[in-house]
Amino acid sequence: MECAAKGSVASRCTRRFAQRSCPGCSAVSYCSVSHQVSHWTHHKEECARLKQQLLRAKVMNDFPFTFCARNTSLGQNESVTKCDILIAKGLHQKGLWNFECTCAPLVASSYYSVVDDEWHLPSSLCPCLEPKLPLYSKLRDWKDYFQWRCLPLDSPVALLLHWPLTAYRCFQLVSLPYISPEVGGNFHIHYLGPGKELQQLAIFGELHALFPGVSLHIEFIGPEIPDLRDNEKMTLRKYARCSEDGCACNTTIFSGHQGSGASSCSVTLRLRKGFYHERFNEVVEVSSPHIIIAPNAGVAAYSSWLPTIELIQRIGVPAFFSDFCEEAANLGASSIEKSTGKPLTIPVQVNPFRQPMPVEGSALRIPCYSNCFLFGM
Structure with a gap:
């Protein structure tokens, strides 16, 4: 520490x-x-x-996975790192996994327009195709998701999928009635302050499985987006691929909701450099948000959030924030309430889809995971 x-x-x-x-x-x-x-x-x-x-550490560190069991038990062995897990799985510094450890290269792959879309895993360990069964009920946690996607608990894909699954959890909390396979149509997400996600964009294709029949449009807006990628647009029509050459994931596009004929459904991403309050008028001309999501926001740590919080209050769109630990989330929630003069609509709570490996190098011994706690206004 x-x-x-x-x-x-x-x-x-x-x-x-x-x-x-x-x-x-x-x-x-x-x-x-x-x-x-x-x-x-x-x-x-x-x-x-x-x-x-x-x-509360014992409850917070409880995950069903076997690949990280040594790390998330109470009294964990701090010498076992994310690097160790990725090396054991043959994933260390490979594509989508390249920035999941502290020894990541200094030059970020986000400076290039090529999006890596391969899991570097066999099909049995990753969600590279459409779900075998429709999603009949809401997913409560990682165990539900892995069972639905027919994945073994030894698969490490949750290390990346916590990004789209956290977005899915935000939808659950706000209970938006107009995003469903029956309704279909277009749905717009404004995603604030992306960082590491910029090297892992392909995994947002999983939102298609979670919201079949819906065309999702995600605006990634934040200061960490490189200048040369400002206003870049891409469309995901496939899930991230497995490593098997003969798998259908190399040729099959999203099929849409069964019986809907919605083969044109996709997940469209656009990158915009800058703060949300600076780019909002430009963005809203083409994408009026249904929901705003700010992962690992650090609201209390950065004064630049203040004008963004004021903007979100004015437009009245449901907005969700996450943070690494309970202390940071409580401080962020307090900052929002002080700024808006109103209590949160969604109080601070544990995110069941937090990343299942603790943040390394933290100055706190309390449970600390990416997207660990959620709260909303």
């Missing part, structure tokens, strides 16, 4: 790993006694909260 006082004290941290835990909460550690003392002015306000959040 990093020293919790890193960046907030004048002197540099003296050790690579902080090993001196706070006796009050055990959720943060320090590299030295002096940094622990210096940081107390800030930490005393959060110490009791972090202690309560750490008590």
Whole structure:
């Protein structure tokens, strides 16, 4: 773990790993006694909260998967990393998986227009074709999803699919009546602040399986989109492919909802560089949002969210935010309520489709996963 006082004290941290835990909460550690003392002015306000959040770690770290069982048990072995899992699966630094570990190359693949669309897994371990059965009921968690998609719990695809499944969870929470196979039509999502997703765009094709018969249009808007990809548009008509040359996923396009004749259904993506409040007037001319999603937003950490929150309040569109841990989500929710003067419509809650591997290098010992907690306005 990093020293919790890193960046907030004048002197540099003296050790690579902080090993001196706070006796009050055990959720943060320090590299030295002096940094622990210096940081107390800030930490005393959060110490009791972090202690309560750490008590919920066992439930938060509970996943059905076998590929990450060593990592998500209470008292986890911190020497086992995401790199170790990907190496064991033969996926380390391959295509879609390239940026899932801390040793990722410095040059991001998002600077190129070529979208990798291969799982680099056999068909038995990835959702490369249409579901074998229609989705008769709402998916409650990863176990439901893997059972529906006929995938073994040893498959690591949840490490990437937490992006579209988190979007699916947002739809569940707002209960939009006009997105269904029976209604069909077009549905627009404004997706704010994308980062790592820009190297994994192909996996958003899975939204077609989750919303058959519906044409989805997703506007990715954020400052991390490279200049040369600003206004880039692409259409996904296939699921991400498996590694088997003879599999039908290499030639089959989305079939649409059974009996609807909706073979033209697709998932269309457009990238726009900049903050949402800066690009909104331009975007809304071609894409008026039904829902807004901001994953791993860090609302309380960045002042640039304030004009965006004010804009979302004015347009009155359901908006959802996620964050890595409960503390960050609570702080973000408090910032939104202070800005809008209204309580959240969707309170802070655990996302059942959070990424099932803990964030590495966190300064907190509390459960910390990508898309871990959701809240909405």
